[in-house]
Amino acid sequence: MSPKTAERPALSRNVVADRALELADSEGIEAVTVRRLAAELGVTPMALYWHFRTKEDLLAGLADRVLDDAEIPDPTGEWQADIRAALLALIAAMRPHPQVAPLVAQRILHHPNGRALTERALRTLSDAGFDKEPAAHLAMQALRAAISAVTADQVDDSGMPAEEREAHLRQKQAMIGALSPQQYPALVAHAAAMTYCPDPDEFFQLAVDLYVAGVRGLAPSR
Amino acid sequence: MSPKTAERPALSRNVVADRALELADSEGIEAVTVRRLAAELGVTPMALYWHFRTKEDLLAGLADRVLDDAEIPDPTGEWQADIRAALLALIAAMRPHPQVAPLVAQRILHHPNGRALTERALRTLSDAGFDKEPAAHLAMQALRAAISAVTADQVDDSGMPAEEREAHLRQKQAMIGALSPQQYPALVAHAAAMTYCPDPDEFFQLAVDLYVAGVRGLAPSR
DNA sequence: ACCTGAACACCGTTCAAGT
DNA sequence: ACCTGAACACCGTTCAAGT
Numbered sequence: 356m357s358p359k360t361a362e363r364p365a366l367s368r369n370v371v372a373d374r375a376l377e378l379a380d381s382e383g384i385e386a387v388t389v390r391r392l393a394a395e396l397g398v399t400p401m402a403l404y405w406h407f408r409t410k411e412d413l414l415a416g417l418a419d420r421v422l423d424d425a426e427i428p429d430p431t432g433e434w435q436a437d438i439r440a441a442l443l444a445l446i447a448a449m450r451p452h453p454q455v456a457p458l459v460a461q462r463i464l465h466h467p468n469g470r471a472l473t474e475r476a477l478r479t480l481s482d483a484g485f486d487k488e489p490a491a492h493l494a495m496q497a498l499r500a501a502i503s504a505v506t507a508d509q510v511d512d513s514g515m516p517a518e519e520r521e522a523h524l525r526q527k528q529a530m531i532g533a534l535s536p537q538q539y540p541a542l543v544a545h546a547a548a549m550t551y552c553p554d555p556d557e558f559f560q561l562a563v564d565l566y567v568a569g570v571r572g573l574a575p576s577r
Numbered sequence: 578m579s580p581k582t583a584e585r586p587a588l589s590r591n592v593v594a595d596r597a598l599e600l601a602d603s604e605g606i607e608a609v610t611v612r613r614l615a616a617e618l619g620v621t622p623m624a625l626y627w628h629f630r631t632k633e634d635l636l637a638g639l640a641d642r643v644l645d646d647a648e649i650p651d652p653t654g655e656w657q658a659d660i661r662a663a664l665l666a667l668i669a670a671m672r673p674h675p676q677v678a679p680l681v682a683q684r685i686l687h688h689p690n691g692r693a694l695t696e697r698a699l700r701t702l703s704d705a706g707f708d709k710e711p712a713a714h715l716a717m718q719a720l721r722a723a724i725s726a727v728t729a730d731q732v733d734d735s736g737m738p739a740e741e742r743e744a745h746l747r748q749k750q751a752m753i754g755a756l757s758p759q760q761y762p763a764l765v766a767h768a769a770a771m772t773y774c775p776d777p778d779e780f781f782q783l784a785v786d787l788y789v790a791g792v793r794g795l796a797p798s799r
Numbered sequence: 800a801c802c803t804g805a806a807c808a809c810c811g812t813t814c815a816a817g818t
Numbered sequence: 819a820c821c822t823g824a825a826c827a828c829c830g831t832t833c834a835a836g837t
Binding site for chain 1: 686699703714717718722724725749753761762763780789791792
């Protein structure tokens with residue numbers, strides 16, 4: 356309750372990582388600098404180096420924080436349902452933090468939740484009849500599919516102010532609209548759908564459906 | 578033939594971008610800095626600003642250079658073959674430059690080859706019976722699938738010296754090997770396949786097969 | 800154990816100036 | 819048209835020092 360504590364609420368790995376996460380969400384991942392973050396926390400840049408070996412370590416901490424929120428679904432025994440549930444769990448965890456999602460790839464096997472989801476995916480793909488190598492590759496593909504879906508949502512729009520985001524959108528639509536309909540008939544016809552996503556949930560469903568349908572199509576057993 | 582020309586071979590957008598591309602391939606995208614690149618070209622950092630408005634513009638130039646190499650395949654009329662060919666063309670162009678591949682996403686509609694491939698994908702997906710919105714989303718998914726496949730190949734290994742790359746690999750294998758086989762039986766069993774890819778071509782084939790199988794599984798007509 | 804202060808080698812970029 | 823030079827506001831990080 357002391358004023359000092361109120362302004363500077365006891366640094367720790369998680370406190371720092373959480374503040375960095377907020378910063379990444381609101382202003383983009385490139386706004387997360389050691390010096391900016393330290394200022395945000397009312398502390399010297401060097402203070403952060405007590406809790407993180409390096410900036411790379413700090414960013415890894417952000418990814419870990421995202422994986423902390425991943426809930427491991429119960430297995431049903433039905434492999435299609437299980438792989439779908441694993442993918443959705445990963446997407447749900449990363450969706451609030453699209454700017455950090457790309458960093459999750461490198462941390463997946465270093466985090467208990469990441470390992471649990473990977474274990475689940477591998478087991479499920481084995482059950483589906485895949486050999487070790489395709490199973491491993493398809494499991495990693497699932498992770499990357501989740502990441503690219505999450506980061507594609509706003510594409511490059513996340514982490515920039517709302518007005519700038521809109522200007523960016525309109526510019527993109529104008530650019531497609533200016534294309535020659537003779538040369539790019541399909542592109543012009545799909546201009547709206549290419550630039551604006553009315554329902555993100557539907558978008559993620561499609562991404563998951565695509566992956567599951569692909570795995571089903573490649574599954575050897577059956 | 579003058580010695581001056583030999584050392585400083587006439588700057589231009591393409592000359593600068595190509596040197597930057599080499600730098601990204603050999604030392605990683607983060608080695609591409611304005612100052613480093615200028616030094617590499619035997620020129621003042623500010624010289625680059627004559628040819629590029631900003632560093633962002635320079636990086637866009639790299640992505641454009643990658644797309645320059647994309648060959649647009651002839652349509653066959655068979656939509657599965659066509660979508661496969663488009664994906665393979667994109668992968669073939671990006672494979673030599675995994676460090677630059679992520680930048681291609683934002684340039685795809687600004688480059689003639691990117692537009693041609695997108696047009697082809699949209700047309701093909703329309704032929705397959707998809708509505709505008711799913712067709713648009715699936716086309717972008719193809720692009721992202723290509724990018725994540727290309728960048729996954731070496732994962733984080735590309736752009737670092739060969740010895741460090743090997744050390745990194747061995748460390749990763751050891752880390753999985755150290756896991757409890759009771760807790761992570763599938764993970765331990767798949768350790769080799771998760772960390773080492775004996776045949777990249779096979780890997781890319783699987784990625785393409787997965788996408789095509791997924792689209793086939795979701796196609797409404799049929 | 801936890802944080803500060805000064806210093807170092809880097810960044811991207813502006814602006815005025817040279818040829 | 820094309821490039822240089824000096825300057826500015828930023829980076830990440832080391833190292834010694836404080837409490």
